[in-house]
Amino acid sequence: MPILLCRVDDRLIHGQVVVGWGAQLGLDLIAVIDDELSGSEWEQDLYRAGLPDEVEALFPSVEGALELIPGWASNAARGFILARDIATMRRLAEHGALADIEVNLGGLHSAPGRQRVLPYLFFSDEDRAELRRLKRAGVNVSAQDVPSARRIGLDELLEMKAG
């Protein structure tokens, strides 16, 4: 399955993803990789209820995703990967599951301990540490909320003044 977007976004499935990126890139399947959601059927149903009929959703845990991802190579569906935090992507990367896949930072919103870097990105010290770990794991990372926005590379992003 061609992974067209591999995105960190604490809103998971939402308008920017389904309509913004989905309409631009084409979208058949969303894999929401999340240990908590993978065990919650009612929340999975809730997300599925908001999706267009033609879009399928999977909700694997990180462990489940590591088993699924190799099989996606032979799947023609146009897929997005979503995770709610950077740590999930780092765990996938450490197991080699994100080879040749760029991680898009699309939404980490205001929360205690986090400072604003961009209107859609707020980082805590731990978020920054996770980003550096992702980089060390050899993953390209950039920030871009919607397709028409400027793509900002990780080095530039980490140098931006938080406030």
Add this chain to the structure above:
Amino acid sequence: MNEEVRGILVGHGKLADGMLDAVAGITGSREGLTPVDNASMTPEALEEHVESLAGDGPSVVFVDLPSGSCAFAARRLKCRHPRIAVVCGVNLPLLLDFVFHRTLPLEEIVERLRSHVGVSIEYTTDADSSVPGR
């Protein structure tokens, strides 16, 4: 008299403020409707904010996009609160109907809103136009 049902209008960008402006322009009142935008909020913060506005009373949460973060927050809230109804794809006729019937029981309001499905959006082609001289 029935307890008045609260309306919470949750949308992207300035949609909620703008729709409330339109309602006020037509009815002369903003009463009974509270606008919320989702900017910069985590899903948890948005859900908590809408929950605080809904309180214990009967409420209808109107949202714009069925696949949007506002809709998911509202649906999650509904799972915990039986006296909350969620309507996706809000438009002006729907909101106006709501503000004029807020004293009805929630169940009756929901039935009224349900009757808008497939009705309050019209499609007019050139061939349908009955304007003389066209």
